[in-house]
Amino acid sequence: MFLWRALSGALAIAERLNSRGMGVEPNCKICHGSTESINHVLFQCSAALQLWSGAGFTLPSFVMAHSLEENFSYVFNLMEDSNRPQSLIRTIPWVLWLIWKNRNSILYADTQESMERLLRAMSDEVEQWFLLNNTPSPATDLSGRLEDRDKWCPPASGFIKCNIHANWRNVHLHSGVAWIARDQAGNVSHHARDAIIHAPNHMVAELRCVIWALSSLRDLGVPRVIIAIDYHKVLEAINAPRQWPRFGDLLEQVVNFKEVFESLVFEGEKVSANGIPRDIAKIVLRDGRFHSYLAFGGPSWLHDRIAR
Structure with a gap:
């Protein structure tokens, strides 16, 4: 919701300035390929597609034609896909936020870090967030040999x-x-x-x-x-x-x-x-x-x- 409001406000400014005759360029400042909109910035711009791909998601071609609501629905459905690794799908909100932050850094701070560095920093944020906000579950048998006892237990003979x-x-x-x-x-x-x-x-x-x-x-x-x-x-x-x-x-x-x-x-x-x-x-x-x-x-x- 915060991301939606931030983008809406920023892009609405350009529309209002143009309505008052200020002559603001309506096309995307990154790829110059289409009119800048929330949908374009998050799902259609070449910079956004590169970050999606680098994060492990190849967006299908239909995102170029679908509406913003349809594209949001698509990525939110990805978060429910049990066939994908949980460590991957839980990054989706951070990918959206990263695209927006990267756009602002390029346009307003005149800085652009490498995609590898951006994604590495994002992954660290995701891991840290889940580490701090998830309540540890009781220990489960991850290897078939997870001990229930609080004291050290010896190995089998010969090990x-x-x-x-x-x-x-x-x-x-x-x-x-x-x-x-x-x-x-x-x-x-x-x-x-x-x-x-x-x-x-x-x-x-x-x-x-x-x-x-x-x-x-x-x-x-x-x-x-x-x-x-x-x-x-x-x-x-x-x-x-x-x-x-x-x-x-x-x-x-x-x-x-x-x-x-x-x-x-x-x-x-x-x-x-x-x-x-x-x-x-x-x-x-x-x-x-x-x-x-x-x-x-x-x-x-x-x-x-x-x-x-």
């Missing part, structure tokens, strides 16, 4: 269970990452920590943490691995990478590790059962421990916690 965590705060700070590997008896074989930079969001930090942990376990010669994660969006993305195209490169690296190990399982973990790697990752920023290390056993300062 090493590697709990990981990425302590991401914002794009401007380092992210602390950590993992700790234990066998079926609960004995710690190794633990590690590191700092990563330029992670634009929590999802990227967690995926990079997964890749780092898998690389380390591969180099250590561990054949059968369970990666336990408390950030369950990562599990959703690993299980259905095509529905998360924005993280395609990172997800491809993760999936390729399945050919490296004899067995590789990704398991959901409750936050309360993932406290050890979370604490290790937190000290990276808290204490400025930006140097990486890999060590046998668990950290001495968490010995009692690990034993319990």
